[in-house]
Amino acid sequence: MWKWLFSREPAPPPPPVVLVPPLFDFPPLAARNRMLHSSYDVVFGKLALTSLFEDYFHQARNFTTRIMLKPIEDPHVSGPLDHKPKDSIAGDALFRWQSDVNDPHTFMDLYVSTSNPILQMRSCAYYPKYGFGAFGVFPLLLKKRESSQDYGLMGLRYGSGNLSFGVTLLPFAMKDELPKSAWLVSKMGRLTAGVQYEPQQGNAKLSNLMNWSCAMGYGVGSGSPLCPSFNFNLELVKSSQFIASFYQHMVVQRRIYIQTYCSSTNMVQSNFFLRVSVDDAIAENNMLDPTFRIGASWQANKNFLLKAKVGPRSSSMALAFKSWWKPSFTFSISATRDRADGKMQYGFGIQSESLREASYQRADPNYVMLTQSKEHLAKGIVWKAGKRPMLKSDIDAGHFDGLPRELQPLDKIL
Template identity: 70%
Template sequence: MGNWMNKEPPPPVVLVPPLFDFPPLAARTRMLESSYNLLFGKLALKCLFDDYFEEARNFNTIIMLKPIDDPHVDLIATVSGPLDHKPEEKVAGNALFRWQSDVDDPHTFMDLFVSNSEPILQMRSCAYYPRLGVGAFGILPLLLKKRVSSEDYGVMGLRFGSTNLSFGATLMPFALKDELPKNAWLVSKLGRLTVGVQYDPQYGDKEGAKYRNLMNWSCAIGYGVGSGSPLSPSFNFGLELDKSSQFIASFYQHVVVQRRVKNPLEENEIVGITNYIDFGFQLQTRVDDSKTSNNIPESSFQVAASWQANKNFLLKGKVGPLSSSLALAFKSWWKPSFTFSISVTRDNTIGKTGYGFGLRIENLREASYQRADPNFVMLTPTKEHLAEGIVWKIGKRPMLESDVNAGNFEGLPRELRPLTKIL
């Protein structure tokens, strides 16, 4: 009885929610893409600037499901179109059926894409061998109304990837000699620096002239800090000269902060919650004579930020010279999960405001609310954390900390671990 009366209260813990969309869906098909197009913070910036910002006066519905009996296959279906649908306007619909060899490794897979627009039916396949670092992939349009270019007959590629080096090339088997390769890339990581170059022949008509044309070359350098896990802060800064025509400077930062919980529905030992704040900036400036490159957009910039308050609410906003947008998303972590989003877009050129709506149903990513180890401490200490006699210091242990800074992610759900270390 005495032991029962003197029982110590449970140690204070902090709730660690999963990110809304981690890992990003684009990471599942990264082996079909040039590493140059995904590194230098480009994947993170794309998610920050695009996700949940629906087009004004449009709706977007995405269903992402996989069967319980066979987790190796899944289906993603999308339906999108204008809210005020007119007979002459077409509602876009497509579906993607995917088979994945390893549930935990998305790099060997095959999928079938069907759509009510071009291509009507397309098959993609990729095989990657981690021990050798070698991969091969292919994209084959099976049904098209009209085959106009060499790309309409299929694309094949080879790649090599390690922790510090990635290179590869894609080609079109039925292309002319001067159209080979379709593109090629070389990216290397030196400590926290990443440098890369990409060849994408689009300019030049004479044989042998395309690789001499600087408009077909792009180069970039980036500085990055962080592990890639949402529980670890990250920082990316990149400079790119795109096709010798545009200079692009980008910055992305993922911040992990912790705040007190003021929710009466939580237990007494729950003293805090982890929040995620993302900030991104991108500046594009033309560096060549605009008279000779009218197809390149004018110089512009955009700034975006997002705040995930808990596992259910996400607030995002972005500002640019042409438009400004604000998005709010609510997610229920049922099985499957439901995400409803609404976005407001202000077109600065015509002075009009439009609303967009999105609905997602998903069970591909099954991360759940996590209660942190009581030995955790603050990932980002603040003055409030260091102050004496405040509510943070409840019990005998300080607020949470994990060993994520040491690179130990084994105890975390798969969805909260960093992406694979293949460059």
């Protein structure tokens, strides 16, 4: 009996798992207000480009603070407070209410600023069951009203997974200023195409090509941070500018040791952006030179984010550190080198938020690590880490319901 008790083998270690760090920002700030803008201005990779080239890149020699807190008693309310000093001290505050804490598409907010507009109200109502929505932006207090747009803007839209169209109007505009814009975007498989009408002052004829923009994009991937994807887009803007962009999102796994073998998922984004003037006469008047930008970001884990971008006039790098307390705090620093004078300038930022519950790295049920004895059962091997293959189960099939909200795709509404 004693021999049997002392001769038992120890229990086998738990199976290896794949850990996914929480995203730095979800949804991105650019996505929180996407329903106030034309779908043409949001798709074709523009939402991802805005986040890649702007987030955490602070103005040189400036200190930026942002506080986004929601009251404990009311989870529908949040209040981002921005402090973005320029030549003088300036501050912005935003009070936001949304019907569902997990749905940023139906909301109302009040914007207060020391600049112009002083007080502004924005509202959006969207009904996913029917696909219809309405939105409006109304400056309530302005230092000076000079144009019809200073009195407000209203819009109607329809959106589904494959089609979006809508129109924006200036309710206090003259007849020749209606509409302000109209768009139509359609998605067919991996191909997305769209047109947008923005009439010029003095010539709002439909036959005027300067009032039209068109774009086409080809993308692969679901839009989930767990799924590698890329997007290639071509756009002709008002017959004067041609834009080409390429955006790629990669999922990189590396091995770490936490009680047993684990694999940590890193998020990597890269982009190339090129803008060329088509009309030489317009280029001379606007002083618009061919512009290109290259950007990349790498989220190493739940705490560190590294970003860089290079352009013809300057190059910048940003480093952000997030502490997942409750509320969480993000400290960031950016460095910009101007190619004209060769000087290096720095910007700093602090951000605090309680919109999401602080969560550490967690095991993702859609990824499993197989042992060698079961390698022959793997049908969808995506990559290998050492001798242990990594199997991706049903993400490609679009089964995201069991995932946390921030790991689900954002493209359910075009």
